[in-house]
Amino acid sequence: MVTALLLLGLSALFAPSMSYSCYGDISALQAPTISCTAVRAQDCGPAVLRRTVEADVIRLRKYEVPIKRVARRLCLDPALIAAIISQESRAGLLLNNGWDQGQQRYGLMQIDRRYYQPYGTWDSEEHINQCSSMLVAGINEVRAKHPAWNWERQLRGGICTYHARAGNLQIYDEDPCSSDNNYVNSVISRAQYFKRNGF
Numbered sequence: 001m002v003t004a005l006l007l008l009g010l011s012a013l014f015a016p017s018m019s020y021s022c023y024g025d026i027s028a029l030q031a032p033t034i035s036c037t038a039v040r041a042q043d044c045g046p047a048v049l050r051r052t053v054e055a056d057v058i059r060l061r062k063y064e065v066p067i068k069r070v071a072r073r074l075c076l077d078p079a080l081i082a083a084i085i086s087q088e089s090r091a092g093l094l095l096n097n098g099w100d101q102g103q104q105r106y107g108l109m110q111i112d113r114r115y116y117q118p119y120g121t122w123d124s125e126e127h128i129n130q131c132s133s134m135l136v137a138g139i140n141e142v143r144a145k146h147p148a149w150n151w152e153r154q155l156r157g158g159i160c161t162y163h164a165r166a167g168n169l170q171i172y173d174e175d176p177c178s179s180d181n182n183y184v185n186s187v188i189s190r191a192q193y194f195k196r197n198g199f
Contacts, residue, residue: 022075023139023158024151026191049186052090053193057082059091060194063108066125067199070132079199081132083191084109084162087183098122107131115165135162159184 060082071078088110107122109131120126139158
């Protein structure tokens with residue numbers, strides 16, 4: 001009996017579908033539409049995104065343990081952290097010794113050295129913790145400024161704040177975080193895929 005309860009507890013602890021997020025269930029969000037413009041037609045859309053995340057999830061396995069440790073510590077969905085890593089650096093694929101091509105943004109989650117002092121090596125748990133803490137701060141900032149918004153809108157605003165460091169948040173019918181209105185939608189789609197695949 002005790003052994004059965006222990007096994008049940010362990011399976012619940014490590015179950016892929018388990019969510020311990022304080023910021024809502026990412027899988028409960030309506031699947032966002034990723035729109036394409038004529039300029040971006042070759043590198044966007046559901047099929048391209050799916051190929052991207054299928055490749056990224058393999059690289060992300062290397063970071064699964066630190067991602068989940070940071071997520072538990074911050075009460076954040078690990079799939080969301082994985083999605084930011086995928087969106088920002090393709091889990092390190094786009095980086096040169098941890099830096100972007102312009103040598104301004106550093107690490108898996110791409111912290112901008114013009115505004116922040118990066119902590120740890122580019123692919124370390126310390127880096128993941130620093131950037132994930134910034135994401136949590138962004139979500140909480142949106143919650144404080146817009147308490148009447150539902151949790152989904154607050155979460156989208158927090159993701160936007162992480163990316164754009166937006167001081168003046170807009171209505172989130174469209175995504176103000178990037179010129180093609182797709183940053184937040186892309187992060188959410190990635191997070192939903194990663195959540196279905198063990199994050």
